[in-house]
Amino acid sequence: MKHLLACLLACFSTALVAAEPAFDYGLQAQRVADDVYVFVGRDEDFSTVNGGNIVNTGFIVTAAGLVVIDSGPSLRYGQQMQRAMRQVSPAAPLQVFNTHHHPDHFLGNQAFAGTPIVALEATRQGIAAEGNTFAENLYRLSGDWMKGTESVAPTATITSGRIQLGGRALRLLALNGHTEGDLAIYDETSGVLFAGDLVFNNRAPTTPHARIERWLASLDTLEAITREPGFSAIVPGHGAITRDAAPIRQTRAWLRWLDQAMRQAAADGLDLNEVLARPLPAEFAGMAVGMREYRRSVGHLFPAAEQEALGHAH
Amino acid sequence: MGDAPTIHANMSRILDIVIDRKAQIAEMNDQVTNLLNPMQVPVTVDATALGKVLEVIVFADFNPIVQILRFYPASASAYLGFRVKLQQSTPVRAAVRTADGVWHVGGTWVNTVGGGCTAPSAAAAAPEWQKQLNQVSARQWQSGELAGRLRLRVVHPMDTGLVAGIPAFHLQEIRLSDSSDQALMRIETFEPVSENPVFTLQQKTAGRVKAIGRDNNGNDFSVWIEP
Numbered sequence: 444m445k446h447l448l449a450c451l452l453a454c455f456s457t458a459l460v461a462a463e464p465a466f467d468y469g470l471q472a473q474r475v476a477d478d479v480y481v482f483v484g485r486d487e488d489f490s491t492v493n494g495g496n497i498v499n500t501g502f503i504v505t506a507a508g509l510v511v512i513d514s515g516p517s518l519r520y521g522q523q524m525q526r527a528m529r530q531v532s533p534a535a536p537l538q539v540f541n542t543h544h545h546p547d548h549f550l551g552n553q554a555f556a557g558t559p560i561v562a563l564e565a566t567r568q569g570i571a572a573e574g575n576t577f578a579e580n581l582y583r584l585s586g587d588w589m590k591g592t593e594s595v596a597p598t599a600t601i602t603s604g605r606i607q608l609g610g611r612a613l614r615l616l617a618l619n620g621h622t623e624g625d626l627a628i629y630d631e632t633s634g635v636l637f638a639g640d641l642v643f644n645n646r647a648p649t650t651p652h653a654r655i656e657r658w659l660a661s662l663d664t665l666e667a668i669t670r671e672p673g674f675s676a677i678v679p680g681h682g683a684i685t686r687d688a689a690p691i692r693q694t695r696a697w698l699r700w701l702d703q704a705m706r707q708a709a710a711d712g713l714d715l716n717e718v719l720a721r722p723l724p725a726e727f728a729g730m731a732v733g734m735r736e737y738r739r740s741v742g743h744l745f746p747a748a749e750q751e752a753l754g755h756a757h
Numbered sequence: 758m759g760d761a762p763t764i765h766a767n768m769s770r771i772l773d774i775v776i777d778r779k780a781q782i783a784e785m786n787d788q789v790t791n792l793l794n795p796m797q798v799p800v801t802v803d804a805t806a807l808g809k810v811l812e813v814i815v816f817a818d819f820n821p822i823v824q825i826l827r828f829y830p831a832s833a834s835a836y837l838g839f840r841v842k843l844q845q846s847t848p849v850r851a852a853v854r855t856a857d858g859v860w861h862v863g864g865t866w867v868n869t870v871g872g873g874c875t876a877p878s879a880a881a882a883a884p885e886w887q888k889q890l891n892q893v894s895a896r897q898w899q900s901g902e903l904a905g906r907l908r909l910r911v912v913h914p915m916d917t918g919l920v921a922g923i924p925a926f927h928l929q930e931i932r933l934s935d936s937s938d939q940a941l942m943r944i945e946t947f948e949p950v951s952e953n954p955v956f957t958l959q960q961k962t963a964g965r966v967k968a969i970g971r972d973n974n975g976n977d978f979s980v981w982i983e984p
């Protein structure tokens with residue numbers, strides 16, 4: 444009887460330990476080029492299982508320290524990112540860039556207290572205005588992974604131009620269209636282009652702050668860089684790293700189709716529910732979270748298309 | 758199935774949840790609907806399978822203002838598309854009274870992050886929009902699958918009165934009639950209808966339509982919608 448009880452207790456406590464979540468993002472730095480590394484997120488939406496690890500963040504090892512590109516979706520992520528970076532280099536963070544004001548890209552800022560955090564002015568404003576609301580949303584979507592996370596705004600702003608950081612030439616591109624401020628960073632030494640969320644790869648783009656015309660123009664700017672002789676790789680905001688411009692073309696094709704589909708649906712007289720029920724074209728059928736992002740995008744983009752299609756009544 | 762209303766009130770897919778003469782709700786645990794914009798939840802009520810319909814009442818059980826809208830189809834079909842603000846996840850239902858005096862009830866569960874009724878309208882935040890108050894844009898479709906369709910958008914903040922310092926300010930009624938003054942449909946709108954409401958109606962054939970409306974502050978409009 445005693446034995447049985449002991450066994451029961453042991454089994455029970457094992458179960459308890461197993462049920463206790465570790466909140467480990469399992470971040471593994473993927474080498475893209477000499478001194479350039481990326482933590483590749485999952486092709487998913489936010490969940491209590493992935494804790495918001497759906498985003499690509501990265502870092503460049505320079506002579507003066509680590510240049511960090513985006514800080515991830517939570518305080519825990521930012522802390523774990525630092526631990527994972529130390530496995531690659533003992534150097535301390537030199538500077539953090541936030542590519543734009545979406546929460547999966549900057550809510551790890553808190554873990555980089557004391558390090559300059561820089562972004563475009565529009566991004567800084569967006570984080571100041573909406574950061575807390577975003578954090579609340581992520582608590583709802585990702586649960587306890589978010590524990591202790593607070594929105595921390597960038598400490599300084601930057602504009603387009605070529606800068607030297609730790610002896611490394613970085614080309615900063617102040618673009619927009621995915622949001623009001625989208626920073627792309629081209630590391631001239633390695634030829635690696637950090638595109639932020641202007642580029643998605645085999646994962647449907649998100650559009651809550653999108654202006655499609657501007658986004659398409661920004662993609663043209665990025666594609667021109669991929670034609671430069673030194674270009675070696677694109678790091679998209681979401682999805683796998685590539686050595687060619689394919690994800691730029693795919694993102695462009697999705698945005699053009701989406702824009703056209705909204706206009707056509709509005710011209711055809713469809714109601715919002717009917718637009719939502721439409722299938723994806725075959726070319727996007729394999730894209731991760733395609734239907735989910737399509738439905739969200741309808742909510743963001745259809746009202747304007749609809750308004751354009753309806754004539755003024757007197 | 759045949760003689761019950763169909764309610765579409767879902768961001769992720771159209772649901773044909775049909776519960777005749779019983780106030781049952783099929784619950785749906787689809788994470789996707791958690792991402793629904795609570796300010797613009799699309800609802801399509803299609804009671805055309807019920808025969809002659811006199812009155813339709815649409816309501817959301819857990820909304821602070823339960824009643825959303827009523828409509829009275831005359832020569833237009835017993836069909837109406839519109840959008841609502843929801844404060845939290847709730848059943849959205851339609852009660853349909855047919856010419857034989859019977860009420861038919863159908864509904865669906867809508868998951869939403871909520872807050873739609875206590876968020877200020879965009880117009881309240883930027884009052885210059887109100888210069889366009891009650892401006893109507895509209896269009897009719899004359900051919901194809903959707904022949905006879907009419908869509909109508911009215912600029913109005915549709916303030917619920919549940920936001921501190923912003924009194925209730927909403928459209929109360931829209932009457933649609935044809936060129937010989939025969940009624941197509943009368944719609945009574947309440948606070949939960951979305952800002953700048955858009956309505957989708959179905960007539961037998963397109964023709965000149967007059968739309969007359971007023972809000973709770975006595976502002977009104979009267980426009981012609983050409984076919």
Ligand SMILES: [Zn+2]
Pocket residue numbers: 543545621640649680
């Ligand atoms: Zn983004």
